Amino acid sequence: MLALPKLMREIAFDGAGGPDVIRVREVSVPAPGPGKVLIEVVAAGVNKPDCFQRQGHYPPPPGESDVPGLEVAGRIVAVGEGVAKSRLGENVCALVGSGGYAEYAVADGRLCLPVPRGLNLTEAAAIPETYFTVFDNVFTRGRLKPGETILVHGGSGGIGTTAIQLAKLFGSHVIATAGTVEKCAFCRTLGADHAIDYKTHDFVAEVKALTTKRGVDVILDTVGGAYIQKNLSLLGLEGRLVQIAFLQGSRVESFDFMPLMLKRLTITGSTMRARSIEQKAEVARALHDKIWPSLDRGKALPVVQATFPLEDARAAHELMESSRHLGKIVLETGE
Template identity: 70%
Template sequence: MSALPETMREIFFDGAGGPDVIKLRAAPVPQAGPGKVLIEVVAAGINRPDCIQRAGLYPPPPGESDIPGLEIAGRVVALGEGVDSVKIGDEICALVGCGGYADYCLADAALCLPKPAPLTLIEAAGVPETFFTVYDNVFTRGALKADEVFLVHGGSSGIGSTAIQLAKQFGAKVFATAGSAEKVAFCRQLGADVAINYREQDFVAEVKSQTGKKGADVILDMVGGPYLQKNVAALAPDGRLVQIAFLQGSKVKEFDFMSVMLKRLTLTGSTLRARPLATKAAIAAKLREKIWPLLDSGAVKPMVHATFPLDQARAAHELMESSAHLGKILLLTGK
């Protein structure tokens, strides 16, 4: 392998604000310290947390770079001390705490996973953030089981499209909400048993109607705000609401907890980036065991809506915030 360059391109945020603060600059190529892997990035995923970070509302954990990007795919080009789980030249995808919007990125070796066999490296960049998030929240925190009813909001998003596929593979009856006829059709194509246009239908009434008034056993929500009380109403006895974002706010003026008590509900949620490495490594190990066979067989896959060159990160963020996409948005380095 040829010698590494001394500098690379990276995206940074020139202050907090809208997509106009996204800039490109030259920076030194990072050095792989103990336990780290240096990856020549082929593609990086765009995620909602990137946009929230750009707005100044989701700072990186202490000690992390402020360069955005939570998931990448590419080739291993350097190994830090003590790394023996991957080797130079391996094609991998990785969950990273920061730095994905660049030509080269450091990752913890424990969070590097092999590129799934049917996928290109570009497609593989759409796997880590969504699959880590969905598996941990739906199947670990939400404890979704076969034959249970699962509802995911935003079914056409990267998270939603992953959740639909995985829940279906594990034997759940899958409901999804989306905001247009096109998005509803997309959810059905992915395997949703019932897809609900929330602009035209009351999702609580639809879930109740389709389940004999029982409701959903697990709901994965990233909307928050006005959905909080509705989600509680839509849950079945012993149901679990798992919150992973608050696109419409984390506060409500009033909330009636009576149903939580009477139906024995569990309200939980999580973020991913700030959790300890050991916790994320445990999720990676579960993915390798439970999910990678599905990816390798082609039973599930990331749904890629659009790709943009690295220097068009602003346009990628604008698309993300328009909510017009179906699945994942990716940045390409041209490597």
């Protein structure tokens, strides 16, 4: 094992609340258990679920750290029982259940993937959470196929930018929604065939016109609420609605299920964090086999718009909640 410090910095929350509850604390460096590795973190991705956790709405799964952070990139500096010592020194990006906002983080060895060729560790830290989520939900659950059309809500954020690029990578037609003219233009630079400003246009009417009322094959939605019925109206025959968040709520007062029967629709969705390690490992293997070769060739890469030092996690959360960002936000430890 490499010589390690006894103490490290990490981000903690002083109770549930706004970004003002974020603070830096000093704690002991953790040790990896069986099947785990210890990563010296260079960068950690910032995601909406981190903000929900800070607000008290998205607690870590049992047994996970209370420290936020679902994805990291860095170097493996210690390994637990059952992990080959040859992995020491590897540069990896990893999906973690929690604990990413720290100078050292424990990850399951099966969820550590090599840093794609040509990317630095800050860029690699923007991969795991969104690519695991999009790949599993769009292609496994949503069954998106080449030549089909997908509607991506929130196309300018981390999930949206990933979904647009991966869908185009596999030959699908992409329609995205975003909240400004500039964000729509950004979506088009990533490959979206059409981008609709939902604040100034009726996206339902726009999508129906673009598809000559046939509808789309897959919808990836994080909004919920009133969007649910609208989404069902936009799905074509055998269409699939994939729900991965409910920013406007998971309940609706009135809902017409008739489109499910008439158009033979599927409603599905998932969260990645609560899944078993074995299930996440399956996704990791599929990503490595089907997506990593493209990343190594410089295709469908993560878009990092802003970086902050670890101690400025509050500013990173403020930017995330302002919705002004394009793509991903990343914290850097300064290593």
